Amino acid sequence: MSSSYNNTVHINEARRVAIFGGTHGNEMSGVTLVSLWMKNSTEIQRKRVETKPFITNPKAVEKCTRYVDTDLNRAFTPENLSTPGGGHLPYEVQRAQDINRMFGPKGSPDAYDVIFDLHNTTSNMGCTLILESSNDYFNLQMMNYIKKAIAPASCLVLLNEHPLLKYSTSRSVAKHPVGLEVGPQPQGVLRSNIFEAMRVILKHALDFIELFNEGMEFSPCTVEVFRVLERIDYPRDANGNIIAMVHPTLQDCDWEPLNPGDPMFQTFDGKTIHYQGSCTVYPTFINEAAYYEKQQAFVTTRRETLVASSIRKA
Template sequence: MAGTAVGQRHAMRGIKRVALVGGTHGNELSGVHLVRSLLRQPSFQDFKSLEIDCLLANDLAIEVCRRFVDRDLNRCFSRSTLHSDAADSYEMHRAQEINARIGPRFSAEASDLCIDLHNTTSNFGCGIIITDTSSPDLHWKLQLCDYLRCRVPNVHILLDCLGDCSEEPYLPLTAKNDLTFEVGPQAHGTLVSEVFWNQRRLVFGALDFLERFNRQQLSDEERSEKTLEVFIQTGAVHYPTRSDGSLRASIAAELQGKDFQALHLGDPVFQDLESGEMILWDEPECYPCFINEAAYLSSGIAFQKTMRCQLTIPELRSDGSLCNIELPSVD
């Protein structure tokens, strides 16, 4: 796989303003309850170098415990959508309000980091998703991911976009840097204790890393060069359908729950709902995730494909200098 050349070093911007967002989807309740608990009783006394803004994103969807009211809020933050005069839904109005509060996107005034809290019905574990991979800030974000991987169980790091992400529509991109903590499995509209506490560990672990970096208190080991396993998203796989568009097959039992495990040529992927016949994987090896995610069924998406790779993450130097990370190409 060809990679991008390693570029010159850049200085890490001070991380001061952090937006912590729950309820972007109103039925993903770990983030909702975590943000509510922090609004009732803030626990940020150990993070004096950070200004932390806790926000519930989609109040109406939270109230009715639905993913959204009119349209998916987490698809309303692209450049073209934010600049549109046709704010024709509750979520569009809300996106503009959130953009004004923790952005504006692409501006020098935007928050330094947005952490967006999500749940999935798939066996995702503790997922850390990064969409903006084109900035040198990817260096410290991956060092932070490694820090969390060593402290929270079952962490998977997913790079969602390689290259220009200016038209990607996701809420955390309103800040200068984005992180999404996607934790599961948890049925929508429910709360699972292990999932809630793992999400809380991710949040407070990230804040601890940033606070100690700001104070130049990270250890030599925490700042050292590392090899880090990441998964790079390469595309969606759709359910087989009939000519009328109805579902023809379900996820095979052999694949269900196997997020981030290798899917090989000839492995069962789907099972026909009438004949019971297995439909086998006929593409190159991949590592699926979001397998049988409930929110994706209406779009016909069965899972997302990723490729697994090992990245070399240079030392995070105490002077704040950053390196571009060599990423593989995705064809």
């Protein structure tokens, strides 16, 4: 990235793009779309983009489970990617190393330009794009483009650059990592509305990259994002067992304001537990099935407006 006198940021052409499905083998929209595109890629082809659809965790897809040994979407740590051990390592660690060789190496000039990683959530989040950095102008301009293209439908942007809660995703191998999370959809289930919503987002995302590669200049813009603040666990007893559920007035209310004092959990004996924070937050990933094992009932976020400079191909 370099800045010229008129503040347009010049960014390398995004020629190599991958679309990952099956990072979690029971999130069926991505598994199904990517499998379809591996058989016939007409829909994802663009003149100036080489798009590679890829199933990242085939063993988990086969078993229709989130993962086999360990969560692939947490496995792309520098330690994992550099550990020798070959066939003795957990399956997903081996897979992370393979993916890093094919699409990375992570952090190097040889890495893929863009990776879209397709996920589903059991939470009522609608279409959510997930970013890992607030200063990637290419991705911010892409978010702005997609939001305008799908209007009056909407998609929100979740920004996870929290020092402790950020994790080492499959897409993090790319220069411009983009997560796409669409819900609500149960694990192992396909719903046509969710499938189509995901497909439309991908179409606009690829159109944006094509226009960028053709040399179009994108004017400065602002993007509303929801920044990850805090992980909230379920209330538990001394043995670590869950003693309450997401409160009925919070369930399915992803992205809606949660104010200090608002109901948050309901214990099995009917007591309400209230949110004790000091300011209004926007909860999301509310009651995500995969997060029980991660001790997370939901995450809180705060609304922010990010600014992206004008960009153009270098």
